[in-house]
Amino acid sequence: MSEKQWLHPRKQPRQARAELTRQRILKAAAHVFAEYGYAAGTTNRIAERAGVSIGSLYQYYPNKDAILLELMAGHFDSGAAEVARRQAEELPDTIEGVMRVFVQAAIANHLDDPQLLRIMVEQAPRSQDLMKKVYQFKDARVAYARELLRRYPEVRVSDVDTAARIINASIELVVHQVIAEHEPIDLKRLEDELVAMFTRYLTSA
Structure with missing residues (x-):
């Protein structure tokens, strides 16, 4: 088959x-x-x-397997829709505000059952169509982040392309890992800490 x-x-x-x-x-x-x-x-x-x-x-x-793949595809589609919705809104004046938008979008897309998220990441089969969707979603997020980082004079990193990839990968991995853990976490505190960490990284001389 x-x-x-x-x-x-x-x-x-x-x-x-x-x-x-x-x-x-x-x-x-x-x-x-x-x-x-x-x-x-x-x-x-x-x-x-x-x-x-x-x-x-x-x-x-x-x-x-086919059911779980469809659930995963829906997860990525909702993430893309959340990012698109926030992109359509007026952008903040500071890079800290932009980082908050990115972090909030990631958290919002991970508020479904954490156990199901763990199963999606750790046990789901990988189809070519799904992986294509994953890569398209990630590429679009990195391209958008790269564009934004170039707009803000306060961004001091020397390599904006690499910074955009680091920011997106780190937000996705950290948010997923922390929310999927058995120990509950204050989501506002998670948001604030991530925003502070990425802002310092981007604005340090």
């Missing part, structure tokens, strides 16, 4: 009722994976939680 057959949805809903069923399956899967983990998060449990027959589930997805 090819990757397309194994990892891709089988049925693209064309009617409102079919789309609602697909959304129920995805929502149920998110809860099941978070509650039981990926290994024990079977399609039978997902179908039961969604209130559909196992046969109906298989009309939409060939296996749980």
Whole structure:
């Protein structure tokens, strides 16, 4: 069986009722994976939680790998939409304000169930389509960061290209790691500390 057959949805809903069923399956899967983990998060449990027959589930997805991949794609799409929404707003006057926008967007995109986020990162299969989406999302964020860093005279780093990559990778990794941990954290304190750290890095002589 090819990757397309194994990892891709089988049925693209064309009617409102079919789309609602697909959304129920995805929502149920998110809860099941978070509650039981990926290994024990079977399609039978997902179908039961969604209130559909196992046969109906298989009309939409060939296996749980395809379901998890769709959840991951949705996570990246929502992240891209959050970044686009904030880009459309008026930019702050300082690089500290810009860093706060970046950090807030990353935190907002990681407020779903932390256990599900851990499963997405650590256990999800990787398809070519998904990885293409991931790289496109990252490239767009780095390009936007690079453009912004060049607008602010207070930015003192010598290599803006590398700084843009460091900022984006660090925000994504730190926010994911900290929020996915079992110990709860004050999100406002996390935001303030990250903003201070990146601002000092960018503005130091």
